[in-house]
Amino acid sequence: MDKKKMWTKGIKRDILLLVFLFLTGAVIFIAVIFGSVRGNFVKVNVDGRLIAIYPLSENKTVEINGAGGTNTLVIENGESYIRDADCPDRLCVSQGKISRRGQSVICLPHKVVVEITDENGNASVSAESDADIVVR
């Protein structure tokens, strides 16, 4: 009798553990899925080559080795901008902060393109404006 009681208690604990583990897993899984779908990323290209993709949600400062100089990229509170650059016109610094998908900061002298994209590096603006390409 005593033995049987202990045994059922053990089973209950195991089931509890199972449920706990399953729920934890499910919660983390959903969080990651939702996070990657909804979150925007910062894509960095130099002279047409993909250098890196960073999540816009993580604060970060990166030195980008552009063509013939460096640009300091800052990701801060869900926005990204170029804080400093040794290019001649420094237009990239004055282009300000970007945070919406499809927005970009371009440094022509260093051939650096910083773009807000989805997790796959797609900058398609279609999510918000329904256009394939922007004419300016």
Add this chain to the structure above:
Amino acid sequence: MKKKICLILALLIGIGAMSACSDGGKKGGSDGTAASDGAESDSSKQSNTRELFAMDTYMTITAYGEKYEQALDEAEKEIKRLDDVFSVGKSGSEVSKLNKERSGEVSEDMASVLETAIWLYENTKGAYDFTLYGLMDLWGFTGDAQAVPKDEDIKKVLESCGFGKSIYLYGRLTLRKGQGIDFGGIVKGYASSRVMDIFKKYGIKSGVVSLGGNVQCLGHKEDGSRWRCGIINPDDPDNTSDLMGVVSVSDKAVITSGGYERYFTEKGKKYHHIMNPQTGYPAQSGLKSVTIVSDNGTLADGLSTACYVMGFDNSVEFWKKNKSQFQMILIDDDNKMYVTDGLKGFFSSDKKYTYIQG
């Protein structure tokens, strides 16, 4: 015994859930390693879009079709070659040589561009003029340092400007003393047309280029629908989520000119890069932006500049005479938007706009 089985089961499920999570994490590129992984897999996959820097701007070229890689390679080469022909900044370019020597036989490329450029000059009464290099240089728009010149200097430079003062005969262009040519307002349209020719050569059925925001497309998108080209808001050119509207096209160039593209500020006043050849000052015609939709990229590029200089009335008059060749979208200084009626069924916008009847 059963307890052990339960524990193992629990562990397995736990591991399963965790590995699913780490997969998701990697996809998101949540750390440095994941980011570089992404870079490697992307370059091995060979994207259908090529990005490059040429003609002082940022360009993307996209092609779908069996031979897309060759098409992209040749398109990139062609754009760089044209940059070497038409650049005003490169001393070895054909344009630079002509500006220095003032007379010479023109190449096939330049003859093609000149054909459209001269037609535009003559039919817009000089609103489009490719002989304004001296004026652009005086304002500093050929380099990085811009400043408002003295009025007398502008008057002096204007004396040598104007294609009417040069001679183009039997493939030879001769410029007046002090005169310089600059095809900056037309050459990107020519380049995008050339890319379309290359696409066709390689059997590409679907493709699109953006040469610094000058767009030209071939065929339809892969899914069979038209290319949706969003027109930037001249008041908020960095914001791609507040567009003026969308034109849905196939086999068309869509090119916009506006004072927001390049400008400098002096004493609180903005000076943009589209010059009025009559006054020698930035054009103030009452238009904020002009978008041209045409089969012909070269024409679309030059015409967007010309209409921006001509203003609303003259542009509409010009369109009525030549509407088989192009359609347009005009935005005036009061933010009123006008669309020519040839775009009916192809234009959509959540903003107010009026159709111009032909």
